Amino acid sequence: MTYKVFIDGRHGTTGLKIDERLAQREEIEVLTIPEDKRKDTAVKAEYINSADVVFLCLPDAASKESVALLAPGNTRTRFLDASTAHRTNPDWVYGLPELNAGQRDRIRNAQKVAVPGCHASGFILLVHPLVAGGIVSADHPFSTYSVTGYTGGGKEMIASYEAPAELPDSMKSPRFYALGLQHKHLPEMKTISGLTNAPLFTPIVGNFAQGLVVSVPLVSRTLAKRTDPQSLHDYFADYYKDEVFVRVQPFGDPSALDNGFLPATACNDTNRAELFVFGHADQILLASRFDNLGKGASGAAIQCMNIMLGLEETRGLAA
Incomplete structure (x- = not known):
């Protein structure tokens, strides 16, 4: 057909x-x-x-x-x-x-x-399961930031990076934007995650075409259910166990990183989203990585x- x-x-x-x-x-x-x-x-x-x-x-x-x-x-x-x-x-x-x-x-x-939305996808994949499972309360004061390639900004931003023969120094480094804290993805980040308030969200654009990492920090003592990084990793692994395009990366495995770094481009040209859990008993960092032009x-x-x-x-x- x-x-x-x-x-x-x-x-x-x-x-x-x-x-x-x-x-x-x-x-x-x-x-x-x-x-x-x-x-x-x-x-x-x-x-x-x-x-x-x-x-x-x-x-x-x-x-x-x-x-x-x-x-x-x-x-x-x-x-x-x-x-x-x-x-x-x-x-x-x-x-x-x-x-x-x-x-x-x-x-x-x-x-x-x-x-x-691309940023919203990464945030929701991390936060919705936490709220649905009662690990985090719906009124938790979330903050999140993302690092993205410039193609996520559309034609105007793409042209600003690709048209000049030489970029100004100010565009060679990562740049925060949407600093009015009213990014257009905030309504879906709040609503679809099941939150009563929108998170504090600041994206960062880098001098690379595509790729995205969204991070969500957590402080263990503020959670509705006290947990640790390993337990949280196991929870995500079970939540997404049947999904082809969402992969929870091994906990504490150095091979999941690039010499200790988490580059934004590893999922480019795929529809894959990779989820990571880092941290210790008191502080946890969640991260999702995917192609902003793919899964995003x-x-x-x-x-x-x-x-x-x-x-x-x-x-x-x-x-």
């Missing part, structure tokens, strides 16, 4: 990656809107309503406008939205299959799925598409 797919926003970073991945799929026919018709609303509506799956790789407002073009009564066309527009909308299913035991079925049966964007979207179409979940994706 052949499935028709329309990528709305095909020329953006995520859209290009989805298009690249789907080009290798014999069972997928990518519908390509003529260049001179891209802004013709009537033509776009035709493409949306003729597709089995529509990927929305657009700014939030444009994403909502495209969803509104779905014809009344059309229950066949299914949406996967890579913007932040619908991630906390109860009418949309959050596209993280590994979230809990029922999430995969929710995605399978959904017409509208919101693809998670296009890979996650295609994983959800596979589930929605009843295909092998891993099809076209490297673990």
